[in-house]
Amino acid sequence: MARQSDTQAPPTKARRIFLDLRSKILSRKIDANTQLTLRPIASEYGTGINAASEAIKALAAEGFVTLEGKAGARVITRDLHRIRAEGVLRIAIECEAIRRCAMLADDIQLSVLGGLAEKVDRLFEEGNQLDQCRQADIAFHVTITDFCGVPELRESLIPLLDRLVTLDQTEKRTSEIPGQKHLEVYEGLKSRDPVQAADVMRHHLEHSLSLTLALLYT
Missing domain, CATH: 1.20.120.530 (GntR ligand-binding domain-like)
Structure with missing residues (x-):
């Protein structure tokens, strides 16, 4: 049984997208230089554009992608x-x-x-x-x-x-x-x-x- 102090709310839609995309980038299911576009991501995960955008911004904050205008981002080559x-x-x-x-x-x-x-x-x-x-x-x-x-x-x-x-x-x-x-x-x-x-x-x-x-x- 989980300890009460460790109980946490389920991740948001944006967080779930972020975690899944980060996992795929790290495991190289998504290659370097791949373009991540907001509308296809939102469609794939069954969410709105705002959740997809928030997930992409979180990936950028951790150094996994570079933002490309309002359309999305590109996966960074790991140096x-x-x-x-x-x-x-x-x-x-x-x-x-x-x-x-x-x-x-x-x-x-x-x-x-x-x-x-x-x-x-x-x-x-x-x-x-x-x-x-x-x-x-x-x-x-x-x-x-x-x-x-x-x-x-x-x-x-x-x-x-x-x-x-x-x-x-x-x-x-x-x-x-x-x-x-x-x-x-x-x-x-x-x-x-x-x-x-x-x-x-x-x-x-x-x-x-x-x-x-x-x-x-x-």
């Missing part, structure tokens, strides 16, 4: 070198954030992070709420930067996460999605050893980057 570079930048930001967090976070903040880590791993284990799992994953990483004492690290990290966190609704599932291992990151934080915490985070994110590249390019 392997850019994704790898952004992954390396994310590792640098988050290792510094967790190093500081291990030294500065109080017991209440550590408890918050422990709850977030448990939530990500539980949602992944359940396996039927991958979008919620993806959002919980992002929340865990952002909260570490919230507690590290350097707001600029949070501001630098957030633009990277939507493109790099890959707990997506694709059919290309793997048994090694990093969502299984957030409690290991939390244990690194609990050690209060900044070097140990940074090492655990680096391992976690290097694994995540390898998965991202495998999902998109294999």
